[in-house]
Every structure is written in structure tokens, then in C-alpha cells.
Amino acid sequence: MRRSWKLSCATVASCLIWVAPASKAETVQHESEMSLLGVYMVPDDSRTDEYGMGVRATYGARLDESWWLEPTLFTGVIETGKAGVTDYYQQGLGADIAYRLFGNAPFTPFALAGLGVSRNDVANNSASEFGGYGNVGFGFLSSPLSDSGLRLRAEARYVYDSFDGGQSDLHFAAGITVPIGATRRQIVEKVKYIEKPVVVEKERVQELADSDNDGVVDGVDQCPNTLEGLEVDAVGCVKTDKAQSVVLQGVTFEFNSDRLTANARDILVRASEALKGQQDLKVELAGHTDSVGGADYNQKLSQKRAEAVRNYLIDLGVAPSRLIARGYGETKPIRSNDTEDGRERNRRVEFNVISEGGDQS
Known part of the structure; x- marks a missing residue:
């Protein structure tokens, strides 16, 4: 034994x-x-x-x-x-x-x-x-x-x-x-299999983020905060080799006045950030009115409103030499003045890119 x-x-x-x-x-x-x-x-x-x-x-x-x-x-x-x-x-x-x-x-x-x-x-x-x-x-x-x-x-x-x-x-x-x-042991393998794509997906979202919606991802974009609606080049900067225009939606004034509303000031803060993000960009701030009232009055009112926008952007730190204020009165409508909706659309401020060839006409 x-x-x-x-x-x-x-x-x-x-x-x-x-x-x-x-x-x-x-x-x-x-x-x-x-x-x-x-x-x-x-x-x-x-x-x-x-x-x-x-x-x-x-x-x-x-x-x-x-x-x-x-x-x-x-x-x-x-x-x-x-x-x-x-x-x-x-x-x-x-x-x-x-x-x-x-x-x-x-x-x-x-x-x-x-x-x-x-x-x-x-x-x-x-x-x-x-x-x-x-x-x-x-x-x-x-x-x-x-x-x-x-x-x-x-x-x-x-x-x-x-x-x-x-x-x-x-x-x-x-x-x-x-x-x-x-x-x-089997469960750990399954968790790793599930979590790995989630991490990759998060990384891809970060890589593909486009904060200013200009079509150029943040990792490549050299001109952040571009105003939406303007055509940009491969690195996200507004093209200055041709004239471009975008309406500053929401930039409004008090009734029969050139005084900016609070909402308009918030929108112009974003516009100033766009200008600061691209130092070679020069713009014309174009004021427009509807056809209600006399033509001379509308011309003067549109000029005052364009200048009010320019002055506020200067206060926000944009160089004066990059901004031109010009009023067009009722001469350039984009809708018919026969309807309330049309007249509202015609009362606007445009952000016009000045091309490298000269001033916006």
C-alpha cells in the first residue's frame, strides 16, 4: 500500500x-x-x-x-x-x-x-x-x-x-x-468586441467634425467660424477671387431706425469671429430697404443701417480698413414689394465679399 x-x-x-x-x-x-x-x-x-x-x-x-x-x-x-x-x-x-x-x-x-x-x-x-x-x-x-x-x-x-x-x-x-x-473569459471577449467599434466611431466623429458647416473638417479648416453660405477653398477659407454674397439673417433694426436689436448684435458677434478667422477677407456691408416710403429716405436709412453694422463690428475688434458700408435703398429688391413677405425679405443687410479685383459694385 x-x-x-x-x-x-x-x-x-x-x-x-x-x-x-x-x-x-x-x-x-x-x-x-x-x-x-x-x-x-x-x-x-x-x-x-x-x-x-x-x-x-x-x-x-x-x-x-x-x-x-x-x-x-x-x-x-x-x-x-x-x-x-x-x-x-x-x-x-x-x-x-x-x-x-x-x-x-x-x-x-x-x-x-x-x-x-x-x-x-x-x-x-x-x-x-x-x-x-x-x-x-x-x-x-x-x-x-x-x-x-x-x-x-x-x-x-x-x-x-x-x-x-x-x-x-x-x-x-x-x-x-x-x-x-x-x-x-467568454464574456470579456464579447465586451472587447462590442466596445472597440464604439471607440473607433467616436474618434471618427471627432475627426469629421465641421463646426462652421463649410464642408471642411475642423482638423483641416484654417479659417474657423466661416459664415454659412459662402464658398470656401480646400482649407476652409472664403474664396476671394470672385464676388460672393450672403444675407445676414436676423440682423434687424428697431422700427424706422438704425438702432440694432439685441438679436442682431448676437448674430454680428458670430460675423466678427468669421472676419477675425480670415485676416485677408474684406467685405461690403450692404443695406437694403423695401419700397415703402420715399426713395431718398430709404437710401439714407439703408446707409445709416449699413454704417451701424460696420461700427458694431469695429467695436468687436474687426479692422475698419476691412469694412465698407454702403446703402442701396430700395434699388436692389430680391422679392416683390407687393406682398408683406416680399417686403420683409427686401429689408436686409448683406455680407458681400470684395473680390481681389476691387470693390464690390
Whole structure:
């Protein structure tokens, strides 16, 4: 028995040395598992000098990170070594409490202890004796061998059986453990797969942002805050090789006056930022009215309003040399003055780009 016990311990130790390097920096977590193991049995000397073979099935249920409850069932045959004599048969049903030293680590040693009911069917004895048993043991679970979480399990147990005044047996077992449900290792892989495109998408959104809506992304745009509606070049600056015009929508005045409204001042702040963003840009601020009232009066009113816009932009920090104020009165309508909507459209201030060839005419 001692020779067999030493041989079996050496086998278990060599398995531990072989499996340990396979450990990876991952975690393995599931709520339950099934283990099926082949068992080599070293019986008590008072039972026989031979050996036994058996099978053990264990169901594991997680209690917390390290503790497991393991109901177990085993059955085996113990050789008698005597010709013509029936072998011994042994079964056991019980439950163990197991503690895994490294918790959810892929490779983890464990220790266990438990109690159960045993049955011994002995040669030359027609009666089957039921009793109890207790066992303690140690073993290890290997790192996952496949994506499904399949692992190798090996263990050694000291089993005390109450049969026939008490028997001390050794069980050495090895087999496979299969997780029931998804492992944390699988979930981590899925989370990485989901999160990676989200990060890339955020980076792409930042790269493709176009704050001033001029068609040139911010990373390339050399003239920020361009007024929407003006044609720009490849680097986002307003083209100055040709005349362009955009209506300053919302730039309005108090009734029959050149005094800017509060809303108009807010809009002109944005216009000043556009001018500051492109220092070579010169513009004509063109004032227009509808046809209500006398032509001379409308001409003077449009000039005053254009100058009011110019003066406010100068107050905001735009160089006076870049701004020309010109009133056109009712001479350049863009809609019919026969309707209220048309007249409202004609009462406007335009932001006209002065081309490199000269003043806007």
C-alpha cells in the first residue's frame, strides 16, 4: 500500500508541474460545473493487498468566489487477487465543501472535505452493509483547454469508511470539468468586441467634425467660424477671387431706425469671429430697404443701417480698413414689394465679399 501511495502521489505532483505553466492572466467564472473522473483506489491493507478502479461524478455549485459545494457520487471495484472469489464492490454518495486557493484564476489548486453514505458489497457475504464515510483531499483545476471552458481536474483523497470496524482508503482521480453557463473569459471577449467599434466611431466623429458647416473638417479648416453660405477653398477659407454674397439673417433694426436689436448684435458677434478667422477677407456691408416710403429716405436709412453694422463690428475688434458700408435703398429688391413677405425679405443687410479685383459694385 505504501509503495502504491508514493507512486500515486508522484503522478499527481507531475501533473501539477505540467499544468501550472499553462496558467494565463485571465479569469474563469461560472455558477456551476460537472466533473467526470476516473479513480485509482488504494484499499486499506485489512481489506486487500490489491487495488481498485472506479468512476466519480461531481456537480459543483458556486457559493462565493472561492467556496464551492460539491455533491459527489462514486462507484468502484476492489480486486481481491484470489481466483474464484468475487471482487469487492463499493459505492458512495455524499457532499464536499471545496476551497479554491486562487478563486477565479484559470489554474487553481483546491482543498476539500466532506461526508456521505457508503455501501460495501463483499465477497462471500450475501448481505450488503451500508455505513458512512468521511474524506479530505486536495487537487487542482487546469487552465481552460478550449473556448468552451473545458478544464482538467486531478485530485487525491483520504477516505475513511465505517465498514467492518473502519477502513482507510486512498483515491487518486483525474478527468475533465465542464462549466455550465457562460464563463467570464467568454464574456470579456464579447465586451472587447462590442466596445472597440464604439471607440473607433467616436474618434471618427471627432475627426469629421465641421463646426462652421463649410464642408471642411475642423482638423483641416484654417479659417474657423466661416459664415454659412459662402464658398470656401480646400482649407476652409472664403474664396476671394470672385464676388460672393450672403444675407445676414436676423440682423434687424428697431422700427424706422438704425438702432440694432439685441438679436442682431448676437448674430454680428458670430460675423466678427468669421472676419477675425480670415485676416485677408474684406467685405461690403450692404443695406437694403423695401419700397415703402420715399426713395431718398430709404437710401439714407439703408446707409445709416449699413454704417451701424460696420461700427458694431469695429467695436468687436474687426479692422475698419476691412469694412465698407454702403446703402442701396430700395434699388436692389430680391422679392416683390407687393406682398408683406416680399417686403420683409427686401429689408436686409448683406455680407458681400470684395473680390481681389476691387470693390464690390
